[in-house]
Amino acid sequence: MYHPRVADASESPPRVLVAEDDRVTRELVGGLLRGHGFAVELYETASPIAERVTRGDVDLVILDVVLPGMNGLQACRLIKSVAGDGFVPVILVTSKSDTESRVEGLRIGADDYVVKPFDERELLARVNAMLRIKRGHDEVVRAKRRLEELAVRDELTGLFNFRYLHSRIHEEFKRAQRHREPLACAMVDVDHFKRVNDGHGHDVGDALLVEVAERLKGALRETDVVTRYGGDEFLVMLPSTHFSGAITVAERIWDAVRSRPVRAMAGRDRVELNATISMGLALFPSRDVGSSKDLLRAADQALYQAKREGRDRICVFQHQGYIYRPVR
Incomplete structure (x- = not known):
């Protein structure tokens, strides 16, 4: 070639x-x-x-x-x-x-x-x-x-964007169905992001999102895909990943974000933020997940449940009502 x-x-x-x-x-x-x-x-x-x-x-x-x-x-x-x-x-x-x-x-x-x-x-x-x-x-x-790059990349974080996400997750889901392989999907939300924007300004909020994006990328494997879903939400696709493997990656992501403070400049002042994330994890194959839209919906519901139960934790959709919070 x-x-x-x-x-x-x-x-x-x-x-x-x-x-x-x-x-x-x-x-x-x-x-x-x-x-x-x-x-x-x-x-x-x-x-x-x-x-x-x-x-x-x-x-x-x-x-x-x-x-x-x-x-x-x-x-x-x-x-x-x-x-x-x-x-x-x-x-x-x-x-x-x-x-x-x-x-x-x-x-x-x-x-x-x-x-x-x-x-x-x-x-x-x-x-x-x-x-x-x-x-x-x-x-x-x-x-x-x-x-072509601008069409599929988020300008702030450099991650793949919402447009790319929907094309890619559809392809990954079809491949998983065709080859009868698992596919995991994690919705990630930065906890109390609005407080950061309101308290320190949008520049600090942007810096936080950029740093979280870098830590997400650093915690993933080569085969995994991370995208900016919108606002303070990210979506991670884990191809060919069973439940236990998805939990392992989710723990690594959760720990990477909260492992050390995020430093940013608010005007002339340096601020340190102790960032945490909430995660909703969904898997295919599983009950009620028959399409890529179902998988996204399940991850979103699990994320909502994690936030409702106090944030800074992982909720797995496949285990209804079960909130999982890693132990440091």
């Missing part, structure tokens, strides 16, 4: 691969490009080129059409196929009389060509033109990635 290099002005010089079987021409092109600040890799044949492109960090490929083994047209077709959505421009080098190769090369995806014997200024101009096009493409890719 091709991993596109998204160029940036602050990054290393553009990397150009050159496949040319004539040693004199190969060294001439390599020296010319290096002299103008490019990072250059030279090859006698086209065979290694496609594999090299798949490893990424390639900005441009220059291919002689006539090469031993795999010719330039075949290599161009292969490069374009492995690049996928990425863009690696290809310049073909042909003879003046080889119109057929130029037409065929452009038809299969080559981006430009230069004719032998070439003028050095023309080659540099075409290389720079292709790199400008690539930079424009890469800027679009970066902007698209930023938009």
